[in-house]
Amino acid sequence: MSDATVTVYKRMKDLPSTHLLGAGTAMCAGCGGLQALHEVYDVLGENTIVVNAAGCMTLLSVYPFTPFRGSWLYTSMASAPAGAQGVRDALDIQLSKGRIQPEQDLQVVVLTGDGAANGMGLSATSAAIERGLDFIYLCYDNEGYGNTGQQSSAATPHGARTSTSTGPRGFAGYKKDLFAIWAAHRPAYVATVIGSEPLDLARKIEHAKSLKGPRLIIALSPCPTGWDFDPAQTVEIGRLAVKTGLWPLKEYEDGRVTHTKLPHPRLPVEEYLKLQGRFDHLFSPSRNEALLAEIQARVDAYWADIETTGA
Amino acid sequence: MTRALITGNAAAAWGARLARADYVPAFPITPQTEIIETLAGWMDAGEFDCRLTLLESEHSMLTAAGAAAASGVRVFTATSSQGLLYAMEMIYAAPGLRAPFVLVNVSRGIQTPVTLEPDHNDVLAARDSGFLQLHCATCQEVLDSTLIAYRLGEDHRVRLPAIVNMDGFYLSFTREPVEIPEPAQASRFLPAFDPETTRFRAGSPVSQAVVVLGGSPYSYFRYEQHLAALRALEVYEEVAAEFAQQFGRHYAALETYRSDDAEFVFCMIGSFATKARDAVDRLRESGQRVGLVRPRLLRPFPAGHLRRAMAGKKGVAVIDQNISLGKGGVLHAELASALYGQRDAPPVLASFIGGLGGRDIGAEEFYEMIAVTRAAHEQGQTPEPRLLYTADELREMRKLQAIAHAERTERKP
Numbered sequence: 181m182s183d184a185t186v187t188v189y190k191r192m193k194d195l196p197s198t199h200l201l202g203a204g205t206a207m208c209a210g211c212g213g214l215q216a217l218h219e220v221y222d223v224l225g226e227n228t229i230v231v232n233a234a235g236c237m238t239l240l241s242v243y244p245f246t247p248f249r250g251s252w253l254y255t256s257m258a259s260a261p262a263g264a265q266g267v268r269d270a271l272d273i274q275l276s277k278g279r280i281q282p283e284q285d286l287q288v289v290v291l292t293g294d295g296a297a298n299g300m301g302l303s304a305t306s307a308a309i310e311r312g313l314d315f316i317y318l319c320y321d322n323e324g325y326g327n328t329g330q331q332s333s334a335a336t337p338h339g340a341r342t343s344t345s346t347g348p349r350g351f352a353g354y355k356k357d358l359f360a361i362w363a364a365h366r367p368a369y370v371a372t373v374i375g376s377e378p379l380d381l382a383r384k385i386e387h388a389k390s391l392k393g394p395r396l397i398i399a400l401s402p403c404p405t406g407w408d409f410d411p412a413q414t415v416e417i418g419r420l421a422v423k424t425g426l427w428p429l430k431e432y433e434d435g436r437v438t439h440t441k442l443p444h445p446r447l448p449v450e451e452y453l454k455l456q457g458r459f460d461h462l463f464s465p466s467r468n469e470a471l472l473a474e475i476q477a478r479v480d481a482y483w484a485d486i487e488t489t490g491a
Numbered sequence: 492m493t494r495a496l497i498t499g500n501a502a503a504a505w506g507a508r509l510a511r512a513d514y515v516p517a518f519p520i521t522p523q524t525e526i527i528e529t530l531a532g533w534m535d536a537g538e539f540d541c542r543l544t545l546l547e548s549e550h551s552m553l554t555a556a557g558a559a560a561a562s563g564v565r566v567f568t569a570t571s572s573q574g575l576l577y578a579m580e581m582i583y584a585a586p587g588l589r590a591p592f593v594l595v596n597v598s599r600g601i602q603t604p605v606t607l608e609p610d611h612n613d614v615l616a617a618r619d620s621g622f623l624q625l626h627c628a629t630c631q632e633v634l635d636s637t638l639i640a641y642r643l644g645e646d647h648r649v650r651l652p653a654i655v656n657m658d659g660f661y662l663s664f665t666r667e668p669v670e671i672p673e674p675a676q677a678s679r680f681l682p683a684f685d686p687e688t689t690r691f692r693a694g695s696p697v698s699q700a701v702v703v704l705g706g707s708p709y710s711y712f713r714y715e716q717h718l719a720a721l722r723a724l725e726v727y728e729e730v731a732a733e734f735a736q737q738f739g740r741h742y743a744a745l746e747t748y749r750s751d752d753a754e755f756v757f758c759m760i761g762s763f764a765t766k767a768r769d770a771v772d773r774l775r776e777s778g779q780r781v782g783l784v785r786p787r788l789l790r791p792f793p794a795g796h797l798r799r800a801m802a803g804k805k806g807v808a809v810i811d812q813n814i815s816l817g818k819g820g821v822l823h824a825e826l827a828s829a830l831y832g833q834r835d836a837p838p839v840l841a842s843f844i845g846g847l848g849g850r851d852i853g854a855e856e857f858y859e860m861i862a863v864t865r866a867a868h869e870q871g872q873t874p875e876p877r878l879l880y881t882a883d884e885l886r887e888m889r890k891l892q893a894i895a896h897a898e899r900t901e902r903k904p
Binding site: 226227229231238239241242243246248249250251252253254255256258259260261262263264265266267269270271272273274277279280283284285286303304306307311 | 513514516540542544546547548550551552554555556557558559560561562563564580581584691692693694696697698699700701702703704708
């Protein structure tokens with residue numbers, strides 16, 4: 181995080197105590213995505229327009245209700261960043277022609293799941309970044325097509341059971357590195373966050389808000405229904421995702437990647453995996469030592485350089 | 492007013508410029524590209540105060556167009572063929588925003604096989620989307636229809652986007668003398684864009700395109716769009732009358748040519764109707780009472796106009812420059828649904844498919860279509876649909892097939 185940002189979020193008690201996003205939505209109990217969205221929206225505020233792609237959160241705004249105090253535009257699964265482009269361009273045109281006042285301007289926020297972000301929406305996102313679109317992209321990453329029953333997506337981790345990978349080895353693919361793909365476009369800002377680390381999240385959103393251009397955020401979103409765990413454990417699982425090093429909290433700015441939280445000591449990945457039904461087959465009827473070791477080794481390899489250099 | 496020799500594409504660009512479009516989201520595709528290049532050139536030269544954004548696909552282009560229109564600016568865009576199909580999800584999504592804008596479609600046949608030349612299968616795929624559709628036969632009509640489409644779609648009683656359609660190559664790349672209205676004159680006809688309550692801004696939050704639960708609210712909003720599209724029929728009459736008063740060119744929802752006293756009429760859309768006009772003149776010279784009926788407005792469908800224009804005719808030769816595979820001509824089916832069971836409806840409604848992928852429809856074919864329709868009337872039965880194809884064409888096709896066969900077999904080891 182650049183030194184230029186003087187954060188108002190120094191301690192947990194600095195975080196907003198009342199939430200802007202209304203309650204009573206159609207999200208599942210314990211939704212980690214909604215937890216992150218609450219925290220993000222508290223920082224961004226109501227002078228926003230949320231441009232949504234098909235996914236779980238499309239069901240936030242169901243006629244005639246919405247939990248948002250600001251505006252909302254649903255687009256399609258593939259083209260939310262293009263919708264954001266249209267809104268941003270229209271606002272800029274009206275500002276430059278004096279048809280609206282600067283105080284009527286809006287922060288344009290794309291909100292999609294990992295399915296849209298990693299799959300059919302990636303082309304529209306790539307193009308929006310390349311055009312330098314002034315927007316914030318929030319991807320709630322629950323590692324599968326959650327709204328349709330947790331089919332595998334490009335963000336599904338290796339070995340996880342999904343409704344389209346139910347065999348003893350789970351999902352054969354590897355989670356796509358969307359952070360690296362986004363960062364390779366050299367946008368203004370990229371960050372990973374998680375709702376269970378609200379201070380880290382608030383600082384990053386606060387920083388993103390202070391910047392112009394493409395700012396992209398991935399929030400790992402523990403999903404009780406898709407990952408198969410008790411909704412009461414959402415926060416704990418989120419914390420373990422960070423403590424085991426499986427979900428590195430980091431940010432990209434000015435060509436550099438910085439880790440904002442170094443998990444030390446790193447807990448074994450199975451502390452995280454064993455709480456989730458989607459990884460049950462790694463532990464019963466017998467422990468799949470090979471697969472557990474493979475997952476651990478990939479995490480170790482990721483952190484090897486970072487822990488030595490402290491970067 | 493200036494008179495210039497310009498292409499249909501340039502005429503469309505002039506339409507957007509005179510409409511004072513604020514925003515052009517674009518993506519290039521043959522034969523539409525000249526439209527966005529022309530607009531871009533004017534913007535770069537400082538002659539046109541508008542913003543151009545190149546999107547990475549037509550799907551994104553239509554998303555941006557709808558989003559920008561819903562944000563309160565006047566939007567123009569253009570596409571063609573595969574581009575229109577690629578955008579189709581958003582073509583169907585946009586009208587529900589009730590945020591008007593204009594899309595020029597330069598008709599081109601759709602794959603497979605691939606062609607660059609025109610027919611109407613592309614634009615007819617958008618038939619049921621809620622976009623209004625204006626079909627042009629001349630370059631002048633392209634410019635004028637663009638201005639009319641904005642007035643029509645932006646009318647408080649309508650609030651829907653509109654497609655202005657022209658045939659690729661035949662209009663897009665053909666220069667015709669076109670009267671280009673003065674900007675002041677265009678402004679009088681088309682006032683500044685009024686977004687009404689459809690816009691996004693801080694302090695007055697709006698939710699757009701949200702989910703509804705259950706068929707009842709869904710049906711309600713769908714019916715509203717449908718009724719708005721139907722209302723566009725009467726609004727069109729007002730708008731066209733005002734356009735005629737200001738510019739001296741009248742564009743009826745249904746163009747009729749020498750059809751009042753005709754026994755038989757052609758019915759078709761698009762620029763090939765100018766060929767039918769010629770055929771009508773020749774047939775009249777030979778003493779046959781023949782006319783032409785051309786729906787300019789396809790959505791809303793001018794059913795009442797068609798009933799009146801067709802009443803008492805002995806037969807209609809419907810020429811479809813499209814093909815609903817496994818069914819036949821789309822216009823034929825639409826016309827049949829408008830005429831069936833109506834008093835004085837023509838007893839014969841003959842279907843002809845022609846002009847696919849830019850294939851010409853020759854004068855002899857027009858004469859033959861009338862002969863077939865006349866014979867059908869005498870026999871008292873509508874004939875089987877015909878697919879226009881000549882013996883010469885088939886011979887040429889057989890030659891191509893022989894070459895293809897030889898190429899294929901020669902490659903075998």
